Amino acid sequence: MTRFRVAIQIVPRRGLLDPQGKAVSDALHTLGFATVGDVRVGRHLVLDTDAEHEQAARDSVKRMCEQLLANPVTEDFHIDSVEHA
Amino acid sequence: MKVGIVRFPGSNCDEDAYNAFVDHLGAEAVYCWHKEHDLQGADLVVLPGGFSYGDYLRPGAIARFSPIMQEVIAHAGRGGPVLAICNGFQIACEAGLLPGALLRNASLKFVCDQVHLRVESIATQFTSRYHIGQVIRIPVAHGDGRYTADADTLERLEGEGHVVFRYVDAQGHVTVEANPNQSQRNIAGIRNGAGNVLGMMPHPERAVDLRLGSADGLPLLHSLADALLAEVRA
Numbered sequence: 265m266t267r268f269r270v271a272i273q274i275v276p277r278r279g280l281l282d283p284q285g286k287a288v289s290d291a292l293h294t295l296g297f298a299t300v301g302d303v304r305v306g307r308h309l310v311l312d313t314d315a316e317h318e319q320a321a322r323d324s325v326k327r328m329c330e331q332l333l334a335n336p337v338t339e340d341f342h343i344d345s346v347e348h349a
Numbered sequence: 350m351k352v353g354i355v356r357f358p359g360s361n362c363d364e365d366a367y368n369a370f371v372d373h374l375g376a377e378a379v380y381c382w383h384k385e386h387d388l389q390g391a392d393l394v395v396l397p398g399g400f401s402y403g404d405y406l407r408p409g410a411i412a413r414f415s416p417i418m419q420e421v422i423a424h425a426g427r428g429g430p431v432l433a434i435c436n437g438f439q440i441a442c443e444a445g446l447l448p449g450a451l452l453r454n455a456s457l458k459f460v461c462d463q464v465h466l467r468v469e470s471i472a473t474q475f476t477s478r479y480h481i482g483q484v485i486r487i488p489v490a491h492g493d494g495r496y497t498a499d500a501d502t503l504e505r506l507e508g509e510g511h512v513v514f515r516y517v518d519a520q521g522h523v524t525v526e527a528n529p530n531q532s533q534r535n536i537a538g539i540r541n542g543a544g545n546v547l548g549m550m551p552h553p554e555r556a557v558d559l560r561l562g563s564a565d566g567l568p569l570l571h572s573l574a575d576a577l578l579a580e581v582r583a
Contacts, residue, residue: 276452280497281531283455307406332414335407335443337450338497 265314268321269349274334274341275306309333312349321346350577352378353391355421355437357412362398362435362552369554370395374570383415392577393430394421396437398490398552408451408493409439418444430474430573431546435491438538438548447541447548448506449498455531459492463562464529466537466551467517470510473540474576475547478568484521485565487551489529494550496532496539506539514538514549 276282284305292300311328315321325343334341352370356363363380370376379389383401388394401412412418418440425431425446433441441447454460463486468479479485498506506512514537518527528535530550538549553566 280452281455281495283453283457287457332410333406335410335450337442337448337499338452 265316267312267314267349268318269310269312269345269347270321270325271344272309272311272325272329272333272341273306273344274309274329274339275304277338277340278302278304280338306339318346350376350393350574351389351391352376352393352395353381353388354378354395354397355381355383355417356397357383357399357401357415357440359401359403360397360399360436362554365552366395366397366434366554369557369566369570373557373567374574376570376574381417383412383417386416386420388417388420388424391424392580393432393573394424395554396421396431396433396440397554398435398437401436401440404493407439407443408436409441409443412436412440413444422446425541425546428543428545430576432475432569432573433546433548434552434554435489435494435550438550439493441546441548446546447539448502449496449539451493451532451550452495452497453493454491454495454529459490460494460529461490462488462529464489464537464551465517465519465521465527466514467521467523468513469515470513470540472510473513473544473547473572475540475569475572476513477575478572482521484517484519485556486563487553487556487565488562489551491530491550494530494532496530496536496550498533503533506536507534509542511540511542512536512538513540513547514551
């Protein structure tokens with residue numbers, strides 16, 4: 265078994281109102297960052313997990329996202345990176 | 350009628366529910382600790398309001414994996430009634446007992462207020478003592494109450510009469526201003542297909558005494574008592 269460090273991002277699904285994202289977008293506009301468009305505020309998780317190989321770690325984290333880490337009704341997740349811990 | 354009130358770490362409306370069912374309805378009630386597997390023979394399960402597990406990850410996301418939830422899901426599967434209030438509603442959605450999800454209020458503010466609800470369905474064991482279209486006053490207290498579901502689910506809820514309560518103004522009109530969290534279609538409470546699980550953000554257990562501002566939650570308790578008594582007689 266090898267220990268992998270997996271980074272996951274979870275964001276509100278596009279099309280759903282994200283009031284936090286809108287508040288951040290409005291604040292950035294107030295600061296003069298007029299080029300900013302849509303902002304979505306989500307979560308970033310970094311977790312360590314043991315697996316036989318990288319693909320196994322990835323598959324396992326995908327199941328974790330589907331069962332707990334992301335809400336399938338309202339959120340999308342993406343596994344950003346899988347590295348040796 | 351025996352009421353089982355589930356206690357998670359962070360539940361804070363468990364005693365309100367106990368008082369409502371015991372002192373105002375005259376029922377027997379027990380607390381069911383979330384780590385137990387025993388509903389103690391409860392006829393009705395209450396998932397109370399609060400901040401189970403500190404709302405970590407998402408409200409209700411961790412609580413749904415508590416040992417007691419296996420028993421609550423089995424109880425619901427047998428047709429046993431489950432009243433899921435506020436955080437309980439969030440837990441019920443996370444557990445798949447009800448469709449959809451509850452997101453952060455659009456205002457980003459915690460809302461603590463008396464709101465008006467319109468009773469949309471009386472063909473349930475929770476609402477038989479109301480009349481259809483009745484406007485009632487019940488308090489809300491939540492930061493994550495914006496009901497959200499995909500378009501197909503919303504159509505099904507509406508089409509099959511599963512929307513039980515809607516936020517309205519004092520005259521019973523569905524308006525944007527009357528919606529404390531901007532939940533879709535002003536939905537405040539829904540039931541499952543079988544009709545034995547009700548989830549609602551407002552707190553009927555805090556509206557059981559006119560001295561506290563409203564007794565409009567009492568008919569919900571009495572409706573449940575009627576239904577459970579009828580079951581015993583049958």
